[in-house]
Amino acid sequence: MSDVKESAATSHEKADEFRTVAADPRPAVPEAKSANLTWSANGKTMDYTVTAGHLEVREDAGALLAQMFSLSYVVTTNGQPDVSRPVTFAFNGGPGSASVPVNFGGIGPVRVETKGVQHVGKPEVKDNPYTLLQQSDLVFLDAPGTGWSTLAEGVDPKKIFGIDGDASAFARAIQDWLEKNNRWGSPIYLFGESYGTIRNSQLMRLLGEQGVYVTGVIMLSAIFNWVQTLPGEDLYYLGMMPTYAATAQFFGKAGKDMDEDVWFDAAISFTEDILAPALLKGDRLSATEEQQVAEQLSNYIGLPAQLIAAKHLRVDLETFRTKLLKDEARVIGRLDTRFTSDSYHPAQTSHEFLAMEDAALDALDAPWNMALRTFLREKVGYTAPTRYLGSNYTTIGVNWDWSHACAGTEGKVGAPNVSFDIATALRRSPTTKLAILGGRFDAATTYWNVLHDLSTQFLSDDIKQNIEWHRYGCGHMAYVDVPTLIAMYDDLKNFYKKSAH
DSSP states (O other): OHHHHHHHHHHHHHHHHHHHHHHSOOSOOOOOEEEEEEEEETTEEEEEEEEEEEEEEEOTTOOEEEEEEEEEEEEEETTEEOTTSOEEEEEOOTTTBOSHIIIIIIISSEEEOOBTTBOOOSOOEEEOTTOGGGTSEEEEEOOTTSBTOEEOTTOOGGGTSBHHHHHHHHHHHHHHHHHHTTOTTSOEEEEEEEHHHHHHHHHHHHHHHTTOOOOEEEEEEEOOBGGGGSTTOHHHHHHHHHHHHHHHHHTTSSOTTSOHHHHHHHHHHHIIIIIHHHHHHGGGSOHHHHHHHHHHHHHHHOSOHHHHHHTTTOOOHHHHHHHTTGGGTEEEOSSSTTOEEEOOOTTOOOHHHHHHOOHHHHTTHHHHHHHHHHHIIIIIOOOOSSOOBSBOTTTTGGGOBOOBOOTTSSSOBSSOBTHHHHHHHHHHOTTOEEEEEEETTOSSSOHHHHHHHHHTTOOOHHHHTTEEEEEESOOSSGGGSHHHHHHHHHHHHHHHHHHTO
16 A cells, blocks of 8 residues: 555656646747748749747637747748648647657758668758648647747646647647738648647647638548557557568568568458457467467568467567567667667666667657757757757656547547547548558558558548548658658649649
């Protein structure tokens, strides 16, 4: 009992510390700065205005909740914007991640050059030939508590740091930008990555409820059903299996001489037809049957059947990451399983530590941050009084309020399935277009789970015609791959063209 009391006391102390730290006012936000720049690539040029500054997040009665940092890029002709152009609001996830990766890594007008699955080192920044600025003006938003976005003095973090509070804050910031920039007549798009797709699921419903029509929604590296993250949930193991198979093939451990997409589809079929029924039976599956499935699974994911059977067919990600290339003393990545690093010291056995170590993130996190700071200072003339919080998960994410009442369901649950919110938004607005993009090597937000989640919403054929799926040979941050960046650009260029009609 004393342990329980100590644990509870510690928990309360951490909560108090969280409230104090998160609500502590940071220095006043700097004045917004703008600059007129020219983008040039592939024989084309565009003039645009970049603006760095803060948007106000206010309650309906006017009380200030937060000041959200935004970086907007607006194409101009003779110095004037075209208010009929689409405007896309883009963000990453976390929760607790700022929008730098999707901006300087992917769809912004300037981009850090990448080197396949190798570390980047000192960043080289060039105009991005595949920027979505060619299709739409872009506004990158940093969630409160990330980047330079701050809570207003005295605001309880609980109002913002949760599924519902976060979505409400973004909806208010988006409308603040539309009002200040006279863009209410522009087609509005949402581009979310990772947790940003949970945010998108809320926003596409919430904005509609607040009288804002959303033309198109882009979900990159999506997660919709939080249940799959809970310990012991079989949806987790099922979702991981095709990603494991793709990874094993990449490292030559399985699927030799087979087309990558054919192999991935075969893994999906095995997941649904063989593995899922076996997991559903639990210990009612005989030892002989379990061994048979383990041997089949071994052929797909490259781990020994004996190890798989010992885990009762439930192979967790940390086991896979550390065992697949064990003979080479390598650990594979999480966000992108093609990245690798040296194995860790035998004393470094902390599960929490290993889960957060990721070669895919290490390769680009610092270069992106340095590129942002250099661009803002040298090109825009914007300087900030504090360090840029590219990731603030340890303060925000670990204290996140996951409770949410999905549209049409009763009561809040701590592991919501926001597919209900997506389906509700699409049924209310059957002309809204949805694009879902994912990668075979993404072990953070697995592709199969997204496919499964939306397929269980039983949408009509008319609505399904407005949903397009794109699967790439990449990891979580699809744009790291230049071939994927090109394919994604082509797909989204067509998406904007189709959704404009």
